[in-house]
Amino acid sequence: MVAYGFKRWFSPQIQDGTKTHTIRGHRRRHAHQGEELQLFEGMRSLHCRKIIPDPICVAVLPIVIISSDLIDCGIAYIEIDGLPLHRDEIEPFAVSDGFSPDRLRGIAPAALVASTARETMGRFWRSTQPGSRFEGVLIRWRS
Structure with missing residues (x-):
């Protein structure tokens, strides 16, 4: 079982x-397909808590993200499992990764929300x- 904060x-x-x-950087051990994950908020702190009961890992895929200060949107390129996302697919992917401004406004740092x-x-x-x-991995789960 692998824990993620x-x-x-x-x-x-x-x-x-x-x-x-x-999305996580490379490390010694990541979850494997079929393995339970532990998802925590505030790991390694007094306020640590498990977010949901242990979901099952359904995929671990290589991912490449290229960011740039030269473009307003910040994310120039995303490739998952060797397949580049079309520019129209990057926004929905960013939403699915938890970066919807409507969901973050008021709870994330204001400087982060665009x-x-x-x-x-x-x-x-x-x-x-x-x-x-x-370069890292995209880890997907189902509850």
């Missing part, structure tokens, strides 16, 4: 089932990831 502003979306995946999910995701990525190219 989330910012508190993602918890409501995990609880209502609108966020059913996470007018679109793609731009909000771009702000988050540029503030948390070194460099413009990210």
Whole structure:
């Protein structure tokens, strides 16, 4: 069983089932398909809590994200399992990853929330990831 920590502003979306995946950098061990996951808010803190009962991992796919300060939307390119998303698919993907401005307004830092999910995701990525190219895994689950 593998545990993943989330910012508190993602918890409501995990609880209502609108966020059913996470993007993570490479590490020694990630979940495997068919394995239970533990999803926590505030991991390694006094306020740590399990968000939902342990869901099952349904996929672990390679992902590449390229962000850029040169474009307003922040996210220039996303590739999942070797297939690039069309520019019209990036916004819905950003929404499914929990970056809908309507869902974050008032609970996430105001500087993070933009007018679109793609731009909000771009702000988050540029503030948390070194460099413009990210390579990792997309972990999907079902409750």
